[in-house]
Amino acid sequence: MANPSTTKETAPPQPVTTMSVLAPAIGWLIPGAGHLIQKRWIRGLLIMGSIAIMFLLGLAMQGRVYRPNGGDILDILGFVGDVGAGGLYIVTRALDLGQGAIAHATADYGTKYIIVAGLLNFICAADAYHIAIGKKP
Amino acid sequence: MNLQLSHFSSAVLFAVFASVVFGITQRSTSREQIRYGLYCFAMFVGGVFVAGWVMWMLRR
Numbered sequence A: 001m002a003n004p005s006t007t008k009e010t011a012p013p014q015p016v017t018t019m020s021v022l023a024p025a026i027g028w029l030i031p032g033a034g035h036l037i038q039k040r041w042i043r044g045l046l047i048m049g050s051i052a053i054m055f056l057l058g059l060a061m062q063g064r065v066y067r068p069n070g071g072d073i074l075d076i077l078g079f080v081g082d083v084g085a086g087g088l089y090i091v092t093r094a095l096d097l098g099q100g101a102i103a104h105a106t107a108d109y110g111t112k113y114i115i116v117a118g119l120l121n122f123i124c125a126a127d128a129y130h131i132a133i134g135k136k137p
Numbered sequence B: 001m002n003l004q005l006s007h008f009s010s011a012v013l014f015a016v017f018a019s020v021v022f023g024i025t026q027r028s029t030s031r032e033q034i035r036y037g038l039y040c041f042a043m044f045v046g047g048v049f050v051a052g053w054v055m056w057m058l059r060r
Helices: A018-029 A041-060 A073-083 A087-094 A107-132 B007-026 B030-059
Strands: none
Touching: A018 A107, A041 A087, A041 A107, A041 B007, A073 A107, A107 B007, B007 B030
């Protein structure tokens, strides 16, 4: 007889659908788009606005955009955060913005804004995935 | 462009955007999302004031 305190109910495996792959990928590339393609219009627009404005404010505050080959472990972590912004990061690197010559005290906020915008976008991509598999309304 | 915000306005703007995303992603219904977003914002801004007073006391 199974002991109810030790047995775990395992959730049935979620089927892989096109949307469950597409939503987080598009959501990473364009912040909020993972929600928009699933017709979560208000959520998608709020996410898009929040992450894009946060990233752009970071750039306007002379924040630094990390490169993949920073060398230092903290630079690598900064890159992981930055790359979460997806298309915003790619465009910024293509335009060679975010050189990060910190000239005033609050410029460091800019760097943190850019990193956090990317990290928040990772959360949003995961949320878009949860909506796609039906785990969240 | 060189935007120079104060420490406080930087922290409040950060709180606004982070709270919006936390509210949307961490709760399911619209009502819960708004409540959780406001809760996060209050915690962020409250934390700023607490940290400010702690630094003020340490400086004395």
